Amino acid sequence: MKKNKLIPLTLLIAAICSNLAAQGLTAREVIEKADDKFYGEESSVAEMKMTIVRPSWERTVEFKSWNKGTGKSLTLITAPANEKGQTFLKRGNEMWSWNPSISRLIKLPPSMMSQGWMGSDYTNDDILQESSIVNDYTHEIVGEDTIEGRSCYKIKLVAREDAAVIWGHQLRWIDKDEFLFLKAELYDFDGYLVRTETAGRIQEMDGRMIPTRLEVIPEEEEGHKTILLIEDIEFNVSIPDQFFSQQNMKQVRR
Amino acid sequence: MFQRLFISVLLVYSLSGNAQSWVSFSGYLNDMQTLYHMEETGWLWENQVHNRLNLDLYPAGWLKISLQARTRFIQGNTYSNFPGYADMLGRDAGWVDMTLSTEGTYNNITGYVFTLMLDRAYAEFSFGDFVGTVGRQRINWGQTFVWNPNDIFNAYSYFDVDYPERPGSDAVRLQYYTGIASNIEVAAKPDSAGKVTAAGYFRFNTFGYDFQLIGGVLAGEDLVLGTGWSGNIVNTSFRGEASYFRNLEHFADTAGNLLFSVGADHTFGNSLWLQTEMLYSAFAKEMQIYNFMQLFGTDMNIRRIGFTEWSIFASLSYPINLLLNASLAGMYFPDLKGYFLGPSVDLSLGNNLKASMIFHGFSAALEDLQGNTERQNTFIGYLRIKWSF
Numbered sequence: 001m002k003k004n005k006l007i008p009l010t011l012l013i014a015a016i017c018s019n020l021a022a023q024g025l026t027a028r029e030v031i032e033k034a035d036d037k038f039y040g041e042e043s044s045v046a047e048m049k050m051t052i053v054r055p056s057w058e059r060t061v062e063f064k065s066w067n068k069g070t071g072k073s074l075t076l077i078t079a080p081a082n083e084k085g086q087t088f089l090k091r092g093n094e095m096w097s098w099n100p101s102i103s104r105l106i107k108l109p110p111s112m113m114s115q116g117w118m119g120s121d122y123t124n125d126d127i128l129q130e131s132s133i134v135n136d137y138t139h140e141i142v143g144e145d146t147i148e149g150r151s152c153y154k155i156k157l158v159a160r161e162d163a164a165v166i167w168g169h170q171l172r173w174i175d176k177d178e179f180l181f182l183k184a185e186l187y188d189f190d191g192y193l194v195r196t197e198t199a200g201r202i203q204e205m206d207g208r209m210i211p212t213r214l215e216v217i218p219e220e221e222e223g224h225k226t227i228l229l230i231e232d233i234e235f236n237v238s239i240p241d242q243f244f245s246q247q248n249m250k251q252v253r254r
Numbered sequence: 255m256f257q258r259l260f261i262s263v264l265l266v267y268s269l270s271g272n273a274q275s276w277v278s279f280s281g282y283l284n285d286m287q288t289l290y291h292m293e294e295t296g297w298l299w300e301n302q303v304h305n306r307l308n309l310d311l312y313p314a315g316w317l318k319i320s321l322q323a324r325t326r327f328i329q330g331n332t333y334s335n336f337p338g339y340a341d342m343l344g345r346d347a348g349w350v351d352m353t354l355s356t357e358g359t360y361n362n363i364t365g366y367v368f369t370l371m372l373d374r375a376y377a378e379f380s381f382g383d384f385v386g387t388v389g390r391q392r393i394n395w396g397q398t399f400v401w402n403p404n405d406i407f408n409a410y411s412y413f414d415v416d417y418p419e420r421p422g423s424d425a426v427r428l429q430y431y432t433g434i435a436s437n438i439e440v441a442a443k444p445d446s447a448g449k450v451t452a453a454g455y456f457r458f459n460t461f462g463y464d465f466q467l468i469g470g471v472l473a474g475e476d477l478v479l480g481t482g483w484s485g486n487i488v489n490t491s492f493r494g495e496a497s498y499f500r501n502l503e504h505f506a507d508t509a510g511n512l513l514f515s516v517g518a519d520h521t522f523g524n525s526l527w528l529q530t531e532m533l534y535s536a537f538a539k540e541m542q543i544y545n546f547m548q549l550f551g552t553d554m555n556i557r558r559i560g561f562t563e564w565s566i567f568a569s570l571s572y573p574i575n576l577l578l579n580a581s582l583a584g585m586y587f588p589d590l591k592g593y594f595l596g597p598s599v600d601l602s603l604g605n606n607l608k609a610s611m612i613f614h615g616f617s618a619a620l621e622d623l624q625g626n627t628e629r630q631n632t633f634i635g636y637l638r639i640k641w642s643f
Contacts, residue, residue, distance in 0.1 A: 059577075059605055079605070080605045081280060082282065082606065082640075082642035084280060085280075091435075102392070102394065103394040104396065106484070107484035109491030109519065109521070241434075245435070246431070246434065247385070247431040247434075251380065253312075254274070
């Protein structure tokens with residue numbers, strides 16, 4: 001029995017789905033407004049494609065994910081071929097995987113759930129989202145900028161002294177019209193740029209404008225990045241609680 | 255005529271292109287080169303071309319039909335050196351024989367075996383919380399990873415590296431889901447000899463643990479009572495399975511046999527995965543192992559999952575990077591002063607292409623048919639390239 005490298009990915013998806021909600025504006029107010037914009041979404045259904053790019057190769061995983069509240073998610077892997085059909089169910093602190101080719105349901109331990117996705121440029125903090133960009137940082141508008149033809153606020157976030165966060169400070173560019181986060185630079189406590197995140201391909205999906213292409217570019221490693229494409233997303237879809245069940249893990253389809 | 259055919263083909267394609275298509279097709283093609291070394295035979299080789307085709311049809315929302323075929327073409331000098339090898343490869347252990355097999359030799363040393371087997375052929379009916387499945391299917395009640403005393407329908411050998419799906423059972427199964435993580439099942443299957451295995455199963459979740467209870471009859475001969483669980487102690491998962499078997503015909507004058515496995519696994523912060531498991535088998539007391547090749551085989555039986563009273567397993571698995579995973583598995587069999595060592599490497603060559611190198615080494619003090627005990631060493635090396643579609 002091999003360890004399944006897709007497990008942390010499913011947690012990442014859940015985090016990203018709720019993170020789409022967290023695209024911010026002016027200083028604290030702007031950040032809060034953006035954070036509030038989608039905050040409290042009841043549920044979402046999304047189809048995504050994640051590509052890990054390295055200087056000499058790239059690998060892609062595609063999936064569909066159903067999320068409800070903060071505690072329930074079901075993820076179906078749709079590509080690559082040898083992992084297609086695997087599902088992951090998360091309810092509160094418990095998580096299971098289903099592998100249709102071996103007809104096996106496995107209860108996953110917490111140690112597997114707290115893993116960063118090996119190989120991608122996302123970190124454990126992205127997955128666990130233990131820190132809050134609203135409460136753990138102070139905020140200041142430091143300028144204005146234009147990104148992808150859209151006028152943006154440029155906001156500096158500095159970590160509060162008592163906050164348990166991994167970034168010393170952050171620069172975030174937030175679109176003035178739609179309050180979308182379009183770019184971020186994340187710095188460590190010594191002031192060095194660690195990674196850059198960009199958001200693009202702004203499209204209307206389910207009646208709202210959202211960036212559908214997210215990129216994470218680590219500073220130190222030449223030619224490395226992770227690209228996340230949102231192919232489709234719907235918000236506030238009515239999903240019954242029973243949808244997030246072991247029965248449905250075995251039956252859910254795209 | 256052609257136009258009509260063209261339109262119907264087009265229609266199938268357009269329907270299968272839809273988000274909720276009514277047909278799904280998948281599988282893989284692999285080539286595996288195997289090298290064996292045993293003291294009595296010396297070096298032996300074998301090449302296997304292996305194809306799997308899975309076809310799933312969804313003619314209605316409540317109905318799924320699955321047909322899965324496994325085709326293998328095996329060539330090598332193993333053919334002439336393992337007595338009954340071709341028979342073993344071409345045997346269908348199911349109630350219905352769904353295997354085609356042919357064999358031959360190129361010369362006195364090298365031969366081939368071609369087998370085509372339908373190892374899944376079932377219809378699944380879903381009505382609300384009820385799911386009924388009829389036909390050749392996999393009923394997997396395992397909780398642990400190496401030895402599964404609860405897996406009474408499709409016992410398998412850990413050492414069979416090229417068959418993750420495992421054989422199916424020709425069974426009727428009815429499942430009723432009583433909650434999001436609980437269900438009740440009944441299942442029954444006749445085997446190729448017409449002996450019936452039938453059991454009831456109850457699964458539930460409490461205090462963060464999955465528990466299961468099993469009761470039934472194994473191959474018309476033994477009463478089976480079993481239990482299994484999966485949960486965790488702090489950050490380490492803790493799983494186990496136990497089954498008790500007792501002959502029905504000699505119920506009063508025989509004691510039963512117990513099989514149990516207990517295991518733990520943990521993933522460290524650097525993605526290193528550590529797994530341990532041990533098995534106790536009362537059946538093993540009466541088993542005799544002459545040769546490690548006895549540990550493989552398609553007609554694996556739950557009574558033979560362990561071949562020594564105690565077996566101990568440990569493994570480490572580590573993703574060196576996203577493309578390369580290395581692992582090392584080991585077993586210890588105290589009764590035989592024997593051990594197994596299994597290092598392996600998996601390399602991703604593309605989104606759908608993977609290469610694996612697997613090594614199995616066995617060493618134990620085995621008794622031969624004349625009653626002489628001698629240390630035997632067996633080495634098997636596998637090199638496989640697998641394309642999934």
